[in-house]
């Protein structure tokens with residue numbers, strides 16, 4: 055369970071990233087965060103694992119304050135949280151297997167991981183993770199030889215090898231085409247359903263959010279302006295909240311083909 059209690063974040067330049075957020079995400083939920091650009095989605099997500107520090111309030115994970123955690127406690131808390139980035143964040147020149155094994159670094163001494171000495175159980179975990187995202191045949195391929203969608207599936211496997219209880223995905227499909235988007239989102243959904251991993255995903259497009267989320271949270275200027283089940287997240291409702299409908303993938307494609315034909 056992830057609890058936001060009166061959480062605010064003000065950036066050093068005075069920009070309010072989050073404003074008095076009170077939200078509880080239960081174990082096993084698939085929550086999608088939506089909002090216009092600059093609404094605070096990244097700030098929200100990155101506050102959970104303290105990639106961003108909040109300025110007031112508290113975030114509690116499974117009963118322990120991550121906000122207050124220091125040193126070893128913080129490292130252990132972070133071990134339970136996998137992160138998926140828009141840009142995949144793989145070590146490009148390393149093999150897929152090595153990248154997935156890097157999910158295990160929080161469990162071992164630095165020396166051991168620098169030397170690449172992972173125990174057999176870790177290697178088994180890594181292969182299982184790669185199987186789960188259907189990419190095991192690429193285990194010994196260099197990561198930069200893979201397509202964007204494949205790289206993103208490797209980053210999901212890394213979070214699985216980490217044995218994360220929570221997965222945070224910050225715009226995981228923003229650089230991917232529609233077919234690959236579906237594969238990556240299907241993978242996230244599958245591991246959420248099969249392994250019960252709590253999943254929080256930032257998405258730009260409301261139609262993709264509606265296809266996968268069990269709950270949608272809408273942010274605007276750092277505040278929660280919508281929090282409810284997918285059925286309530288209608289275009290009408292979002293138009294009322296944001297003064298215009300949220301973007302859909304389809305809009306973008308229509309826009310892109312219009313641009314192409316203009317050229």
Ligand SMILES: Nc1ncnc2c1ncn2[C@@H]1O[C@H](COP(=O)(O)OP(=O)(O)OP(=O)(O)O)[C@@H](O)[C@H]1O
Pocket residue numbers: 065066067069070071089090091092093094095096097098
């Ligand atoms: N390091 C920073 N310093 C100052 N302001 C920042 C910083 N990072 C983000 N902001 C501001 O905080 C607000 C929330 O940003 P955030 O990146 O969380 O929004 P977002 O909803 O993820 O937007 P996007 O979809 O464009 O990434 C924005 O006004 C943004 O300009």
